[in-house]
Amino acid sequence: MVLRNHFMVEQIQGIIVVNTETIPGKLITESFGVVSGSTVRAKNIGRDITQGLKNIMGGELHKYTELLEESRKEAMSRMVSDAMARGANAIVNVRFATSAVTTGAAELFAYGTAVKIE
């Protein structure tokens, strides 16, 4: 779970990200509107071929799991920097959307409401 560390650092820097409407024990004082971040990523063609062969046998496609993990982290950190630019210190009600652009490439989209909490 090395991939996550980067994001944990950002949480320590003061941005709290949750997918509930309120943050337990905190009071929301100001809203800055919807913030979002998105990214489209793909693996190289060698990976695509090996994963295509793996798909014939069935089971988990580890490289694509990894790909989506990385891209989700990237979309998330873009969303967080958007919120930071607006002067927010938390993002509530975060939702994710995934759409397949073509085989082996995925668009990841994260959005939420930037707020100020006390």
Added chain:
Amino acid sequence: MIGDLLGILLISFGIFAIALTIIWAITYPTLLIWGLIFSGKNLDAMIANTVERETEIKAKIGKDPLSNIDGGYRKDVKSSGIVWAGAVYGPSHWHLFIGFLNNIVGGSVDIFQKVISAGRAESMQRLREVAINEGWDEVINVRIDTSPMTPASHKKGLKAVEVFAYGTGIKYS
């Protein structure tokens, strides 16, 4: 001169294409038979593994750390933050063939249901493990998304779905 170069280029491309076709003609049936023999067994082993880890983690904590409710039922929350986990799963081409036969007859297509619910159980189990590793006591407001890896408009391509589970981790003081 240019004609010669073009000829050499075309011939080498032709040889490359033929070689690829031969490799594919050998590889595909081999992998399909491999799937016929092993994919059912692998799927059962994966389900058993997930169930084992799930019972282990539930026995350790005493309850299921995941819940679907939108928080606010306990006051002593110290910190909160998002946690997520995902997995990409696909049926083998042998399973696709069985699914195709099922589809002709109609009714429930059990084999796809089995593959996808195995993937879903696995990603929920990963969410539990990630939450415990990051030090959260409980995960509330859990959502589960399922999305195909290949757009519906594409006939060919990867036959796999991504199951993604996320929620808000909370820590009690």
